[in-house]
Amino acid sequence: MVEVEEKIFTRVDGTERRFTEIVEENIDRVSKSYYTGVATVNDFSNGSMNLFELVNQSDCQYDIEFYMETIKQELLFKYATGDALDDFGAQKGIYREEANFSTSNVLLTLANSLNTPITIFEGTEISTDDTIIFLLAEDVKFEVGQTTANAEIICEEAGSIGNVKAGSINIILTDLPYDLTVTNLNDITDGVDEEDDDSYRDRIVDSHLNYPVGTVKWYEKVAETLVSNAYYHKLSPTNGEIVYKPTSNVTNTDLANLFNQKENDIVNLTINFSPANPRSVIDNGMSIIVHVRSGYSFSVIKTQIINAVSNYVVNLKLGEVFKPSCVGYLCESVEGIQFTQLTGYEEINLENDEYAVIEGDLQVIQG
Template sequence: MALVDLPDIQFTEQDEQTIMNDIKLFYEGITGISLGRADPAMTVLNTLGKYIILQNVLIDRVAKAELLPFANGPILDYLGYFTKTERLPAAYATTTLRFSLSTALVTSQIIPAGTRVSPDNSEGELYFATVRDVTLSPGQLQIDVAARCLEAGEVGNGFVVGDINTLIDPVPYVQTVTNTSVSGGGADVEDDDSYRERIRLSNDSFTTAGPRDAYIYWAKTASSAILDVQATSPADMEVLVTILLDGGELPTPEIIEAVTSVLNVRKIRPLTDKVTASGPDLVEYDLNMTYYIHEDDVAMEESIKAEIQQAVSDYVIWQRSKLGRDINPSELIRRVMIAGAHRLDQSSLLPLYTPVPGTSVAREVTITLNYGGLSE
């Protein structure tokens, strides 16, 4: 999606006929010789013309790469450097671990920072480590502590409560350990599209007057896992920053804390603003769809069914991947029809169109996909 509504731009001429006409006229003007189509010199000029076209295409690409809407990769990093907007590195998934003792102790028990715990069935290839020392007081049987995946990226996301339970570094008297929250917040290095959008927003970061885009810009600097941000003012001198993570996931407490810390720096937050960061409210919906495939496509029946299944999965991700995106059954129908469905049963089709406020996100509850068979 374009950053702004700008016309297309081309820095060099790339039309073959125009370039060949120019070369021919230039040659005839210098030599005083009029060239026919079959003249031997035209072979040389045609070769030169094709080379000039290649050069013009390359020059055009290089020139466009210096403009924010077209820049990619290292060029985008250089543009970010000029606005002091660095590409966000890969983020580490976080969770909360609960350590439980086998018996109450009469002395304090320290669980040191860096104590590693592995997810069940990970075969020792992935670890979460505690981020700080914690101390169990005499008689205390359990304690919670934040932990971070030792491998950056999405690999540490999605471990549900109880999955991370294998203690790698033994601690005296610790009987069990388990995660009490779903791990999340891990993300790969910031991609070009997200980075480009932050560079565009960076101009608003230079003020502390409290513009909406400034809060969005600074919130996104907290983690490369942040996909979407909304800044609203529920009351005078109050700012609510709503966060959504990559893939439409809800922010973890650690991500919310990181955003809150960033936004409350004195150089960023206006003195009179009370800033709160949180995850979005959920607008839940059920998806129910019965579809039919045309009888002429019977030979491709199984592949079309697989394509439709994928189209529904893609729709669910699309629907949950932006704050304030209305629940739109028309988008579901469009995707399924493109995937090869002949028609849908409109009488039982869900979801219904539902507006979603800007600080909320649509979230599926149940997904029911029925194949009605072949249709004439």
């Protein structure tokens, strides 16, 4: 083997390409070649001019091959879908978020009390009018004289298909020898679809593994494996601070432990962690006046507006700008709204250590 410094890259097909392989291939090619009028030179010993020139040429070839493989990987990643995209994510330890089954409770009601206790068994099928099927997640026992009972349920199919309005579940599919009715008293909202390709691709691109270790973005992205949003501020060559958006069940200690892990521990750097400060961008003195088209329910529209605006505020990052124009757009995107008026709203520039909150209840008024 020729004594040259080794370097390696991985091809799209997963195989390794080594610099020494290229050098050996070129030595073999030149040694076996014969050109008219040119004698083949076979002295490729260490220190020879032939080896020096061939290594330089091989280095150029290595760079070209590496560049071409990089382009291939970028194109494949850009257009990869399904299992192919999953393979890219797995290489970085990032996995597609799976679908969640929606769960809730229903009220079971007997038309008449019975003289003996009965049990409605786990797995009993119930559904909505449009045949979204749920299963009882537990046995439900009616004692003598008891006519109502609550039961935990789970949707038969994972995903948002199981998110239904209160009162939607009203059919018992399983044949039972009882005069029994069922209803869900509350909206069901916890069903989540499997992460789509676009969202998954964005998370892979946004991973801290795509940023050089020790850069500002690297610190922020590592922290965001635990918290929803973080801002890194370099205080000195040996000290830094990470301000983060408070996240349920995550403490300063959790973040410190994360950065103390071997792969995240930067020598001679001390990091302080601080939760960001809340900044009210909407309060009780501000209101959204909604003018509803005929035939639409204000209460339904109000709920949709509250959800949309609340999500907008929650998803604002540290240091971003709260824009009333975005609130107005979200409101008027709700079906059934003729137009809206915002009262008391103003643009607010959040500092890097501030996150947006709604103080009190969101005031949505019918105009």
